[in-house]
Amino acid sequence: MLKHLQTFAGHQNPVYALVNTDQPGLFLSAGNDKGVVEWSLANMAFVRVKIPVQSSVYCLHRYQHQLFIGERSGAFSVFDLNTSKIVARVNAHTKPIFDIQTIQRKNELLTTGEDGTVAVWSLVDFKEIYRFQVAYDTVRCIAVSPDETEIAFGCKDHLIRIYNLTDYSLKQALEGHSLPVTSLSYHPNNHYLISGSRDAQLKIWTLPNYALLQTIPAHMFTIYNIAFHPNLPYFATSSQDKSIKLWDAENFKLYKILSIEKAGVGHTHSINKIIWSADGKYLISTGDDRKVMIWEFNEA
Template structure:
């Protein structure tokens, strides 16, 4: 459908998965078959099917709470509160490695595919870079005196943004991990980062409930939006259409125009009569963008259909 036909786009509740016994912090977007994973404070990674709208299995137990999940090709990376991460091979259906990566919890993960490297960010204030060939540590960057909460890699994989609890965003060159810029416009910690799919801007969300838009070349601040009532925990661009969604501690999801930042839709119990009852920690679009998945502290995994 054309962008114009989506100007009145709606997010309609489609299904709620239950089964988690504790808050859910981590979510991996569905693959082409609609398979996705969640994890959190109940020490297990759960596999779900969008196609069947069904629970599939508890993929594996983990030793401590999971704060982040990252999928790279056929390997699922599981970041834990303990500071360790595990690699689950989806073809072999087995854990192939477990790395004691940090002294404190891991909050973010990303891959730089062209360099075949994995990045992990931690409450210990560092970012570690790992080889995806043998999972050996290559470098360790001392980014902040406090938590490095989130990571965003630019679409051309030339730059990497790190969001920190001290309210600063650190931009690094991906080739040599040299510092390019430090961005300070938020008044509280950074909790979410995302590059526009074209790379023309970086958008950040913080505990100050603000969205900040930064030029993708100069990193000068362009726009500031009082987007939510409380912290913004996730920002995800639609895979096809010029939209992005934000998820917040205020228990709402908001759908925005990615060109002019117009607010199109608020998904919340107050607005729709159905929604999350606690903080929303993660959101993800289905592979074709027809569905949105959300999860959070209320232990629920909810599915929303994008309809004109």
């Protein structure tokens, strides 16, 4: 179902972020190199260093033709993919930014990170609209419900906090993980929320009430990413245990383990980020070993 196709070895330091561009077959990676790198899936090759940045990059987020770059410094930059220019740089937080998301129906951008606050920005002029304290320590990840009515925050204090997107009021706090929550993703059809943690467990929360449906002992160490396939009922997880796992999104059956031990090829250190290509043909992974790996997907 997933097999190793290519390894890119251009980075000199750990890599934390991946994102597809607005051009089919192109994606970007970034980390401690202080540069955002462009790669081609069509040619399976390095393209160029797309953007120099001032500090380490912990997250990348694209909305339409704009790329948002979240930095260790607490600032984020806005890069216009059409003009290849930085159009804004905002000193958003006093500590590193770990996640950035957009709320399309409100035309808003959200940033969060180590200071525990969530800042809301206008996508028109990148001015701050609102700021609220979600936790008194790190907020590691954000997940936006597909209907954009609710938003989930994964926190270092072991909690998942659910907020209403209409007014950013707290709806409820989910207690289940025993260690910091490090990954979150809503099912594409809003069937459930799935969370991953430093406790190495996946938890499935039913919607709309967020009752705990199932706990899966998924990995050996921290689960850093949960990525749903763009059009088929699968999701992948990546972990500090150097493995990627492919799961059935309907019954949570484990289909595939990608690791050096199981597949003979894989990452040698923590896998910090995974994404699917826009067409779903490839899974892309990266991490502390400085490598970007391409895995070809076949449903058969």
